[in-house]
Amino acid sequence: MSTSEACRLVGINRKTGHRWRYGRVSRPKAGQQGVVRPAARPSAVSDRYLSQDERIVIADRLREGASQAVIAAELRCSPGTISREIRRNRHPDSGDYRPYAAQQRADSRRPRPKIGKIAAHPALREHVQAMLESRHSPEQISRRLRRDFPERNELHVSHETIYQALYVQGRGELRRELTAALRTGRAVRRPRRQPGQRQPRFTHPMVMISQRPAEADDRAVPGHWEGDLIIGKDNKSAVGTLVERSTRYVLLVHLGAGRTADRVRDGLIAAMNTLPQHLKRSLTWDQGIEMAMHHQFSITTDMPVYFCDPHSPWQRGSNENTNGLLRQYFPKGTDLAVHQPDHLAAVAAELNGRPRKTLGWDTPAERLAKLLAVTD
Incomplete structure (x- = not known):
């Protein structure tokens, strides 16, 4: 969280919070609280910047033919830092990287404030x-x-x-x-709503992904699903996609020309009713309005729904990857309502029959069959 928010929660002045968080240049006096900022590297203005000695190392290693990744590993910094340093501070005509000239260029850009x-x-x-x-x-x-x-x-x-x-x-x-x-006519910027001020999206409260069982995170226990929609032309049609986290098994939900909350609820219930109870442990979804009736889905299927954080698609990584694969069958900008349930089942069967590297080249169908055989 931000320093200001942390200060508000702890109950201290914002300047005090900044001092505690970032420290002082000099050691605090006796009786004062604070953090001592560590000394900067030799010949460096701050730990944030490369020093002249490090620029000499970069020049020497480039002359020896070392790659930028190797140089970054030796200096214990990001390869992007080395790439940006060379791009910004090399000689504008010859393109050679000269450490003392590079230091001068970096120093000349550093003074603040700058003229706009x-x-x-x-x-x-x-x-x-x-x-x-x-x-x-x-x-x-x-x-x-x-x-x-x-x-x-x-x-x-x-x-x-x-x-x-x-x-x-x-x-x-x-x-x-x-x-x-300006069209707004404002002379100052209006601050955006803070994450803590978000209005409730659904009538029934959401259970966030942070409360999802740990067994779902490590994919050791089957039955935890991720879901989403792929949208058709002009946002008028959709297909529901469900991916089992352990086996990557895919189910496609026919929605036709619409993606209202009740249509999505009924489609998900019908899809989950094809599974045995031990494969219905949880469903993870984003905060799309199509899940407004998530509580009714949970009551009917005895399956809790967990919601991802805003703007966090990586929390449903398997589903996002699968949606990308499905675009081979359902290109963007096409009407998805034309695909009937039997065609969706055929597409899902073909996808479930693909060997997957993450499964040791097993197919999702083979992994699911093993689970069902053990249970029987």
Whole structure:
């Protein structure tokens, strides 16, 4: 969570929380609380930045032909750090990486505050102000400038930079009264709703994935399913997809021309009724409105439903992967209502007959058959 939220929960001042979290440059006085910031690496401004000695290592290892991944491992940093360092600080003409020149380039970019791009280029400022006065949106301005002046990089600016020039006080890049030309007419940004302020999505409360049994996480016990919908053309049709986490066995649910909550509830109940009770332990779904009747599904099937966190598709990784495979049969932008239940069953059977690397090249159908045989 953020520092401000943590301070509110603990009941301390935000500045105190920042001091506790990030520490002091010097050791606190006797009787004071705080964390001592560790000393920076030699010749480095901060632990966040590469030092001159590390840049010398990078140059030497590049000259020896070492890969960026090997250099990153030796310096104990991310390969992306090495890649960005070389790309940003190499010689602009020859492309050679020279450590002392690279250090100078890095030092020259570090000072804050920086002059904004709009303030630094009067021609860009005039164009932006004129287009704002004509009631163009920042995104329209950004796109139009790139199209009209493709060779002039100094006139290329992102729409976020324009918003910052309008909203951030003290920058003085654009006249504050130009905010009246924005469609919202706001002179300040309106903060978005915080995650803790989310309104309840369903009438009956959701049980979140954090409360799902541990046995579902390690995939050792079969019967835990992940579900979702694949959507057809113009959002007017859908097919329900169910994947068993242990065996990757797939069930497809016919929904036809609609994905209302009652239609999804009935389709899921019908699909789960084809399974023995020991293979109906739980269902994990995202927070789509189609699951508004999840409580009725749970009562009928004796199967709890767990909901993923917002914007967290990886919490249903098996299902997301399966939906990608199913697009081979049901391309995006097509009407899914034309696929009848017998065709969906044939597609599911074909998918369940594919050998899977994650199953040691068994097929999902073979894994499920073994489970059913052991139970019988």
